[in-house]
Amino acid sequence: MRADRIASRTLFYLFLTAIAIAALLPFLWMVSTSLKAREAIFAIPIRWIPREPSLEAYKAIFTLTNINFIRAFINSMQVAVLLTFLPLITSAMAAFAFAKFNFKGKQVLFSAFLLTMMIPGTITMIPNFITLKTMRLLNTYTALVLPSLCNSMGIFLMRQNFVKIHDEYLEAAVMDGASLYRIFWTIILPLAKPVLFTMGLFNFMGAWNNFLWPLIILTDRKKWTLQLGLSNLGSNFYNYQHYQMAGALISIVPIIIVYLISQRYVEQGLSTGGIKG
Amino acid sequence: MRDQYLHVLYYIGLYIPLVLATSVLEAMLLNRTFKAKTLYKVLLYLPVISSWVAVALIWRWLLHGEYGIINIMLRTIGIQGPSWLHNKSWAMPGVVMAAVWKDTGYYALIVLAALKGIDRNYYEAARIDGASAIKQFRFITLPLVSPTIFLLLVINIIAGFQVFESIYVMTEGGPAGATRVPVEQVYRNAFTYYKMGYASAIAWVLGIVIIIATIIQFRFEKLWVSYES
Numbered sequence A: 001m002r003a004d005r006i007a008s009r010t011l012f013y014l015f016l017t018a019i020a021i022a023a024l025l026p027f028l029w030m031v032s033t034s035l036k037a038r039e040a041i042f043a044i045p046i047r048w049i050p051r052e053p054s055l056e057a058y059k060a061i062f063t064l065t066n067i068n069f070i071r072a073f074i075n076s077m078q079v080a081v082l083l084t085f086l087p088l089i090t091s092a093m094a095a096f097a098f099a100k101f102n103f104k105g106k107q108v109l110f111s112a113f114l115l116t117m118m119i120p121g122t123i124t125m126i127p128n129f130i131t132l133k134t135m136r137l138l139n140t141y142t143a144l145v146l147p148s149l150c151n152s153m154g155i156f157l158m159r160q161n162f163v164k165i166h167d168e169y170l171e172a173a174v175m176d177g178a179s180l181y182r183i184f185w186t187i188i189l190p191l192a193k194p195v196l197f198t199m200g201l202f203n204f205m206g207a208w209n210n211f212l213w214p215l216i217i218l219t220d221r222k223k224w225t226l227q228l229g230l231s232n233l234g235s236n237f238y239n240y241q242h243y244q245m246a247g248a249l250i251s252i253v254p255i256i257i258v259y260l261i262s263q264r265y266v267e268q269g270l271s272t273g274g275i276k277g
Numbered sequence B: 001m002r003d004q005y006l007h008v009l010y011y012i013g014l015y016i017p018l019v020l021a022t023s024v025l026e027a028m029l030l031n032r033t034f035k036a037k038t039l040y041k042v043l044l045y046l047p048v049i050s051s052w053v054a055v056a057l058i059w060r061w062l063l064h065g066e067y068g069i070i071n072i073m074l075r076t077i078g079i080q081g082p083s084w085l086h087n088k089s090w091a092m093p094g095v096v097m098a099a100v101w102k103d104t105g106y107y108a109l110i111v112l113a114a115l116k117g118i119d120r121n122y123y124e125a126a127r128i129d130g131a132s133a134i135k136q137f138r139f140i141t142l143p144l145v146s147p148t149i150f151l152l153l154v155i156n157i158i159a160g161f162q163v164f165e166s167i168y169v170m171t172e173g174g175p176a177g178a179t180r181v182p183v184e185q186v187y188r189n190a191f192t193y194y195k196m197g198y199a200s201a202i203a204w205v206l207g208i209v210i211i212i213a214t215i216i217q218f219r220f221e222k223l224w225v226s227y228e229s
Helices: A001-034 A056-062 A068-101 A106-116 A120-135 A141-149 A152-163 A167-175 A180-191 A193-209 A212-215 A227-237 A240-270 B001-032 B037-049 B052-062 B069-076 B091-116 B120-128 B135-161 B165-170 B180-189 B196-224
Strands: none
Touching: A001 A240, A001 B001, A001 B037, A001 B052, A001 B091, A056 A068, A068 A106, A068 A141, A068 A152, A068 A180, A068 A193, A068 A227, A068 A240, A068 B037, A106 A152, A106 B135, A106 B165, A120 A141, A120 A212, A120 B180, A120 B196, A141 A212, A141 B052, A152 A167, A152 A193, A180 A193, A193 A227, A193 A240, A227 B052, A240 B037, A240 B052, B001 B037, B001 B135, B001 B180, B037 B091, B052 B069, B052 B091, B052 B165, B069 B196, B091 B135, B091 B165, B120 B135, B165 B180, B180 B196
């Protein structure tokens, strides 16, 4: 029995280590390669710690003539911030209406929203593109943001949360003469903080990492987001892996920071849970 | 058109069993207590939060035929690895490897939530009856997480048929069209040739295929998914 336990412990740590190595090794290799000079990246036997660490790759990618990485970074930040907060507001407003109001056709409308979640993104991509083209919005950030303002998933998640808020709160506010906007901003939103944080985090990650939609919409290089610049770096500097790894690292670091910061808040929010009422 | 569907079925056939197996394994590890578990969870989640473009660049480098670290490691144990993404028969497995690496952490957390819901008493009873670890897994763990696995299967088949971004950034459908998938056709017809109508038609056919595949899975659900009553 004892030998059995030791064997099972050993097996457990073996798997644990193997999976950790598999998950981390590619990232370590990325960091290592990004700090090497051109000749060193093709050296065999491989060196995990560069013999002569060099910032060559980082200097190079920030001074490229055809891809402006600093600009792309700023563009990505702008787009990601817009795409974090705007869909949050529109989803919350729609969810508020679905959760706390009665109006004609509410059920039908809500079901319609749920149905749109089941339509594959591949199918909606083309009509969205044609619509935005007709509106002469191609190559603008408006076109990046607009389709996300109607976020069925967000509306659904928030509605499920808002329904749990007791009507007494709202009735008391109405008695005190609070307007609908006031109720929305000072009662509904603060009570829904946990779900807002979680959705905000996912919105940011989705926006920062988005590639396909910006690729279709943004043709002007000056408006490119980081992912577009990075993808271009991958095809234009095919055999400059240290450039590619430096670019990849720069694109990953902000998302890790945001994840680490907000993950704590999300978990805190979930544990204190203001939603119960 | 036939080729694209064969490729996507090949992708689904490789990716889904692998990603489900690794996620279940990872979830079972996370379901035990050990030191620095939170840190471990964060590390496993790093691939999930990285963008596909970054992941593609990293994996293209790892899978480099000559200087890629995977082939270098294979060489040390005497295996000459293929040139992966530049080889017609190894490009798709290469993409699948990257995808499994990227997605496992995400699904593992979903499976973990299901594992946490299993009543400890089942295992206690099984141990008293002398059931081995393998038997406990087969007759307790697996049936009780089967609803979650079913959900992941349905989601992944829907997403699998629409696989594109990962393939586009890793191989652009190459080499020699070996990794071309239906959505790549949609994309190319719509945004390279501007044949919007044709592209929409391909997209709708794909949509119908997905609906049929989903209905079939729900038909067979009763055969292997057990819901606690």
